[in-house]
Each structure stands twice: as C-alpha cells, then as structure tokens.
Amino acid sequence: MKLYCLPGACSLADHIVLEWIGKPYEVKLLGRDELKSPAYLAINPAASVPAFVDDDGWVLTENVAILNYLADRFPEAGLAGDGTPRGRAEVNRWLAFINSDLHKSFVPLFAPHRFLDDEGQHEALQNKARQNVRGLLERVDRHLADQPWLAGEERSVADPYLYVVLRWAAATGVDTADLAHLAKFQARLAADPGVQTALRAEGQA
Ligand SMILES: N[C@@H](CCC(=O)N[C@@H](CS)C(=O)NCC(=O)O)C(=O)O
Numbered sequence: 001m002k003l004y005c006l007p008g009a010c011s012l013a014d015h016i017v018l019e020w021i022g023k024p025y026e027v028k029l030l031g032r033d034e035l036k037s038p039a040y041l042a043i044n045p046a047a048s049v050p051a052f053v054d055d056d057g058w059v060l061t062e063n064v065a066i067l068n069y070l071a072d073r074f075p076e077a078g079l080a081g082d083g084t085p086r087g088r089a090e091v092n093r094w095l096a097f098i099n100s101d102l103h104k105s106f107v108p109l110f111a112p113h114r115f116l117d118d119e120g121q122h123e124a125l126q127n128k129a130r131q132n133v134r135g136l137l138e139r140v141d142r143h144l145a146d147q148p149w150l151a152g153e154e155r156s157v158a159d160p161y162l163y164v165v166l167r168w169a170a171a172t173g174v175d176t177a178d179l180a181h182l183a184k185f186q187a188r189l190a191a192d193p194g195v196q197t198a199l200r201a202e203g204q205a
Contacts, residue, residue, distance in 0.1 A: 046061060
C-alpha cells in the first residue's frame with residue numbers, strides 16, 4: 001500500500017490510520033509543486049492529497065473514501081464503528097461533517113486569495129473564517145462531553161481526521177483554549193504512538 005501526502009495536510013489522517021492498522025505501507029511525501037506534475041496528475045487529476053494505491057495498483061482518491069476503505073478492508077483494526085449499521089453510520093456522520101464542513105471552513109484561512117484578490121480584505125475574511133471554524137468546533141466539543149471518541153466508546157477512522165483539523169486550528173489562530181473536551185481529545189491523540197510515528201515521518205513532530 002502506498003499513500004501520497006503533503007506534510008501535515010488532511011492526508012495525515014490516512015497516514016495515522018495506516019499506522020493503527022499496522023500492515024506494511026509506504027508514504028510518499030510530496031511538495032506542493034509536485035501536485036501538478038504529470039506523474040502525480042495521472043494518479044490524482046484533482047492535484048490534491050491524499051491518494052492511495054493498493055497492493056495491486058488500484059488507485060483511490062478522496063479522503064472519506066480512503067478512510068472508509070481502510071476501515072472496511074482491515075476490520076480487525078476496529079476502526080469502522082461498533083459493527084452495527086448505526087455504528088457505521090456514526091463514523092460516516094462524523095467523516096462527512098469534518099470533510100464537508102470543518103475542512104472546507106479552513107480554506108479562507110489557508111488561501112484567502114482564492115476568495116478575494118484585494119489583499120487588504122484578507123484579514124477580515126480570515127477573522128470571519130476563524131469565527132466559523134470556532135462555531136463548528138464548539139459543536140464537536142459538546143459532542144465529546146459524552147463520549148471519548150467521535151463515533152462512541154471506540155476510536156474510528158473519523159478521529160485522526162478531527163485531530164488533523166485541530167492542529168490546523170492551532171496553527172491558524174482559532175481560539176479553542178476553553179473547549180476542554182477537544183483539548184483532552186487532542187492531547188490523547190498527540191500521545192498516541194501511531195500518531196507520533198506519522199507526525200515524525202512527515203517532519204511535524
Ligand atoms: N476533496 C478532497 C480534498 C482534499 C484536499 O483538500 N487536499 C488538500 C490538502 S488538505 C490539498 O491537497 N491541497 C492542494 C493545494 O491546496 O494545492 C478530499 O477530501 O480528499
């Protein structure tokens with residue numbers, strides 16, 4: 001198995017999941033300029049990470065698809081929910097929320113020029129984006145008051161994706177200091193050996 005990553009990007013979630021699964025895999029760390037190279041565009045025409053290549057050469061893109069595929073291909077890792085249809089749906093509920101709502105709310109913070117040409121307006125846009133991200137994270141914080149992991153009592157493929165997004169929140173100045181359940185979650189993940197191995201491999205530790 002091979003995973004294409006940008007250091008610290010959303011692909012870090014898949015990287016952590018591969019660590020948790022514990023089967024042999026290879027990580028290819030890309031530079032941003034390599035995303036548009038003909039070789040990488042042949043793997044992912046969207047010029048984005050993650051991209052996953054299975055043992056037989058089959059290529060899968062889109063973070064939610066890759067995370068779900070890994071959870072289903074390695075059921076013994078216990079990352080697909082509690083084994084019931086509702087448990088699986090809980091995992092998907094949180095993957096959808098993180099991918100569609102949270103992840104995308106960071107785009108104005110990382111790339112304000114995609115929204116506004118006038119640099120003088122970037123700060124106001126970014127401040128608004130911080131408020132939007134904060135509002136979404138408040139909901140997750142309330143959810144984690146009742147359970148240790150997003151989908152219940154056991155960790156799943158959704159949790160490393162939330163962890164990645166929390167790292168972005170810290171890096172972009174979103175104030176989450178008072179969100180105690182998120183802080184506990186983030187500290188638990190940061191102390192996890194698989195997370196630490198993935199972070200080191202991406203030069204993020
Ligand atoms: N829809 C894609 C989006 C993935 C995505 O946004 N990847 C970002 C990194 S987190 C990326 O590769 N960005 C490339 C760029 O900004 O040039 C997915 O969910 O996998």
